[in-house]
Amino acid sequence: MKLHLTTGLAVLLTLVTTNPGEAKVLKNLNNGNSYPTGVETLITPKVQTSQGDDTEAKLLLEMGLQQLKSQQWEQAIATLEKALTKFRQVNNRLGEAGTLALIGSVYHEQKDYTKALEFYQQSLTLVRQLSNPSLEGMLLRAMAGANHASGNIKEAINYYQQALSWLKQSDLSAPERQKLEALVGYSLGVAYHQDGNYQKAVEYLEPSTQQLEQLGDRANQGIALSYWGKALLGLNQYNQALDRLQQSLPLLQQAGNTLQQAESWLSMGAIYLIQKNSQDSLEAYQEAGRLYGQVNSRLGEGMALEGSGLAYYQLEQYSQAIQSYQEAASIFVQQKLPDRQGRVLYRAARIYGKLDQTQDAIETYQQALEVFQKAGDRFGAGITLYELGAIYSKLGQSQTALESYQQALALFEQLGDRSRQAGIHYSMGLVYSRSSQPQKAIDSYQQALSIFEELGNNQAVSDIRKQIKEID
Numbered sequence: 001m002k003l004h005l006t007t008g009l010a011v012l013l014t015l016v017t018t019n020p021g022e023a024k025v026l027k028n029l030n031n032g033n034s035y036p037t038g039v040e041t042l043i044t045p046k047v048q049t050s051q052g053d054d055t056e057a058k059l060l061l062e063m064g065l066q067q068l069k070s071q072q073w074e075q076a077i078a079t080l081e082k083a084l085t086k087f088r089q090v091n092n093r094l095g096e097a098g099t100l101a102l103i104g105s106v107y108h109e110q111k112d113y114t115k116a117l118e119f120y121q122q123s124l125t126l127v128r129q130l131s132n133p134s135l136e137g138m139l140l141r142a143m144a145g146a147n148h149a150s151g152n153i154k155e156a157i158n159y160y161q162q163a164l165s166w167l168k169q170s171d172l173s174a175p176e177r178q179k180l181e182a183l184v185g186y187s188l189g190v191a192y193h194q195d196g197n198y199q200k201a202v203e204y205l206e207p208s209t210q211q212l213e214q215l216g217d218r219a220n221q222g223i224a225l226s227y228w229g230k231a232l233l234g235l236n237q238y239n240q241a242l243d244r245l246q247q248s249l250p251l252l253q254q255a256g257n258t259l260q261q262a263e264s265w266l267s268m269g270a271i272y273l274i275q276k277n278s279q280d281s282l283e284a285y286q287e288a289g290r291l292y293g294q295v296n297s298r299l300g301e302g303m304a305l306e307g308s309g310l311a312y313y314q315l316e317q318y319s320q321a322i323q324s325y326q327e328a329a330s331i332f333v334q335q336k337l338p339d340r341q342g343r344v345l346y347r348a349a350r351i352y353g354k355l356d357q358t359q360d361a362i363e364t365y366q367q368a369l370e371v372f373q374k375a376g377d378r379f380g381a382g383i384t385l386y387e388l389g390a391i392y393s394k395l396g397q398s399q400t401a402l403e404s405y406q407q408a409l410a411l412f413e414q415l416g417d418r419s420r421q422a423g424i425h426y427s428m429g430l431v432y433s434r435s436s437q438p439q440k441a442i443d444s445y446q447q448a449l450s451i452f453e454e455l456g457n458n459q460a461v462s463d464i465r466k467q468i469k470e471i472d
Contacts, residue, residue, distance in 0.1 A: 057086035057095060061102075068106055076106050097126040101139055108142065113150035117143060137166040141184060148187065153195045160188035182211035186224040193227050198234035205231060222251030226264045238271050245271075262291035262300055269307045273314065282311035302331035306344050313347075318355060322348045338375035342368045346384055353391060362391060382411035386424060393427070398435040402428060422451035426464060438471050445471075 060083035067076035080103045087095035104119030124139045144159035163184050167177055189204035205228040212221040229244035245264045252261045265288035272281035285307035292300030309324035325348040332341035349364035365388050372380035389404035405428045412420045429444035445464050452460040 054087060054090045054092045054095060057083050057090065057092065060086060061095070061099060064099075064102070068102070068109075071109075073106055073110055077103060080106070093126060093130055094132065097123045097130065097132070097135065100126070101135070101142070104146075105142065108146055108149075111149070113146045116146045117150075120146065133166065133170065137163060137170060140166055141180075144184070144187065148191055153191050156191045157188060157195065160184055160191060164188065178211060179215055179217075182208050182215060182217070183220065186212065186220065186227075189224070189231070190227050193231045193234070196234070198231040201231035202228065202235070218251050219255035219257065222248045222255055222257060223260050226252065226260050226267075229264065230267050233267055233271060238274060242268060242271050258291050259295050259297065259300075262288045262295070262297070262304075265291065266300070266304060266307065269304075269311070273307070273310055276314065278311050278314035282308060282315065285311055298331050299335050299337070302328045302335065302337075302340065305331065306340070306347075309344065309347060313351065318351050322351050325351075338371050339377060339380070342371035342375065342377060342380050342384075345371065346380070346387075349384075349387065353387070358391060358395065362388065365391070378411045378415055379417075382408045382415070382417075382420065385411070386420070386427075389424075389427065393431050393434075398431050401431050405431070418451050418455060419457075422448045422455065422457075422460070425451070426460075429464075429467065433467070433471060442468055442471055 060079055064076050064080035064083055067079055080099055084096060084099045084103070087093075087099055100119050100123035104116045104123065107113075107116035107119065120139055120143045124136065124143070127135045127139060140159050140163040144156050144163055147153075147159060148156035164181065167181050167184065170177060172180070185204050186208035189201045189208060192198075192201035192204060205224050209221055209224040209228055212218075212224055225244050225248035229241045229248060232238075232241035232244060235241075245268050248264045249261060252258075252264065265284050269281045269284035269288060272278070272284055285304050289301050289304030289308065292298075292304055305324045305328035309321045309328065312318070312321035312324060325344040328344045329341050329348075332338075332344065345364055345368035349361050349368060352358075352361035352364055365384050369381055369384045369388070372378075372384060385404045385408035389401045389408060392398075392401035392404060405424050409421060409424045409428075412424065425444045425448035429441045429448060432438070432441035432444055445468050449461060449464045449468075452464065
C-alpha cells in the first residue's frame with residue numbers, strides 16, 4: 001500500500017519538461033504502477049509555468065528522475081536540490097513545488113519520513129498558493145502515507161480525510177476517482193483500526209472493500225477484508241469478524257501477501273479462543289506462526305506462540321502451554337518488548353501454581369516481577385506481587401506473604417484500582433486470621449468491606465461480614 005509520489009511525480013513534472021505529446025507516452029509507461037494515480041489532468045499544461053530560462057533546471061530534473069528510478073538516492077537528492085535552486089532563480093514556482101515534492105519522495109523511499117514530510121509540507125504550501133488542486137491531492141495522499149508509515153496515526157488520519165475531501169471535489173474521471181477513493185478509504189480504515197477506533201474503521205473498510213472488489217483489485221481487497229475482520233473483532237462481533245477474515249485468506253494467498261495472511265490467522269486464533277474452540281484456535285495460531293516464520297517476523301512468531309500457549313491452556317495441555325510461553329518470552333527479550341515478556345512469564349507462572357509446582361511458580365513470578373519493575377509497569381508488578389503473596393500464604397510464610405501483599409497494595413493505590421485494593425485487604429485479613437492476629441485481621445477486613453460497599457459488591461460485603469463474625 002504505497003501512497004507516495006515517485007512515479008506519479010515523474011508524470012506530473014512533464015509539465016515542466018515536455019510537450020503534451022511526449023507526456024502521453026510517459027503516461028502510458030506509468031500505467032499499472034503502485035503509486036498514487038490520478039495525474040491525467042496534469043498531463044496537458046493549462047498554465048505557462050516558466051518565467052525565465054529554466055532549461056538547466058529541467059535537465060537537472062530529468063537527471064534526478066533517472067537517478068531516483070535507479071535508486072541512486074544520494075545522487076538523486078543532490079541533483080534535485082540543484083534543480084530546485086535553478087527553478088527558484090528563474091521564479092518557476094510550479095517547478096519548485098514539484099521538485100520539493102520529488103525530493104520528499106526520495107526520502108520517503110529511504111524511510112526517512114521526517115525529512116519526507118518536511119519537503120512535502122513545503123511543496124504543499126506552494127501548491128496551495130498556486131491553486132494547483134491536482135498536485136495538492138497527490139501531496140495529501142503522500143503525507144498521509146508518510147505519517148502512517150512513521151506511526152503518526154492521528155496525523156495520517158487527518159491527511160487521509162483531507163485527501164478524501166479533495167477527491168470528492170476533483171475533476172478526475174469517474175473510474176480514477178473511484179479507484180483512489182477505494183485506496184484512500186481503506187487506508188483510512190486501517191489507520192482508524194490502528195488507532196483503536198474500531199467503529200470508524202468499519203465505517204471506512206466496509207464500503208472500500210466493496211469498491212476494491214468492483215475494481216478487481218483483489219490484492220488490496222484481501223488486506224481490507226483482513227483489517228475489517230480485525231476491527232469487528234475489536235467490536236466483539238466475533239462471527240462477522242471470522243467471516244471477513246476467512247474471506248481474506250484466499251485473496252491474500254493469491255496475492256502472495258504472506259504477512260497479512262499471518263495477521264488474519266492470528267486474529268482467527270483469538271476468535272476461536274474466545275469461542276472456546278480450543279483446537280481450531282491452536283491450529284490457527286500455529287499456522288500464523290508458520291507464516292510469520294516465512295517472512296522472518298520474530299514479533300509475529302512470538303505473538304503466535306503466546307496465542308498457542310493460551311489454546312494449550314484451554315486444552316489442559318499445560319506442559320505445552322508453558323513451553324510456548326517460554327519460547328515466546330525468549331523472542332520478546334530479543335525484540336525488547338518487556339510488557340509482552342512479563343505477561344507470558346506471568347502466565348507460565350500461573351500454570352506452575354495450578355500444577356502445585358510451587359518453586360517453579362515462585363521463580364517464574366519473580367522473573368516476571370523483575371521485568372515489570374524494570375519496564376515501569378505498575379499494574380503488571382502489582383498483580384505479580386499479589387500472586388506471590390497468595391503462594392507464600394499457602395506455604396504458611398505469613399510475613400513474606402504480607403510483605404508481597406503490602407507492596408502490591410501500594411501499587412494499586414497509586415493506580416487508583418479500588419477493586420484490587422479491596423481484594424488485597426481481604427487477602428491480608430485471611431493471613432492475619434490464620435496467624436492468630438485477630439485484631440489486624442478485623443482491621444484488614446473492615447478496609448476491604450468499606451471499599452466493596454463503595455463499589456456495590458454485595459456478595460463480597462456479605463462474605464466479609466461473615467468472616468468478621470467468625471473472629472468475634
